[in-house]
Amino acid sequence: MTELLHAPAVVPKGQWQGAADHVALDYEGRFLRRKRLVSAGGLAFLVDLPEVVNLAGGEAFRLDDGRLVEVRCGLEPVLSVSGDLARLAWHIGNRHTPCQIEPTRLVIRADHVLEAMLRQLGARVTATVEPFAPEGGAYGMGRTMGHDHGPSHGPGQFHVHP
Structure with a gap:
């Protein structure tokens, strides 16, 4: 062997x-x-x-x-999101959801709850299968380290982080 x-x-x-x-x-x-x-x-x-x-x-x-x-x-199931990207990115970020930010769209992992929320906010959402490479984050994500998904927020739940 x-x-x-x-x-x-x-x-x-x-x-x-x-x-x-x-x-x-x-x-x-x-x-x-x-x-x-x-x-x-x-x-x-x-x-x-x-x-x-x-x-x-x-x-x-x-x-x-x-x-x-x-x-x-x-390759993995993702949602391609277009519309008012700044506003939509804020809502996605407020839910601590990894997000790939591009000039004309946002990409998140497929999630039916987030998809419904984004559509309710006026986003155009398309399900697709493609490579997913989200932003690393401002506090060192992307460097060698463990990861923490942080607190999760459901629809309508939010709070402000200091």
Whole structure:
């Protein structure tokens, strides 16, 4: 039986070239510390990092044999939201929902409750399946760290954060 390759390190985006393969991970899958993965080409390896990382896509796992495996954002069900983006972004943010911000739309993970709320606010909402790469946040999200979804708010529930 062949011993499983290890990936003890992540090389940041822009600091590597020539990946041997890639692995596509959804949003939740890009929060990891120790996990067995299989690349698109069938290469099995164990990610074994010193702490939890929040990968945005574009990084590479460095395997213990020196090869690199690129991290890509995987396809997942999302909602494409258009309309008054500033107002809609405020409502999405007030619910501590990860959001991908683009010039002409917002993208959030598929959620029927948020979809109904956004439609009630006048948004145009389209369900689609695509890579999801939300903003990292102003307080260090996107750097190596654990993640906390924070308090959740249902429709009509809100409060102000200091």
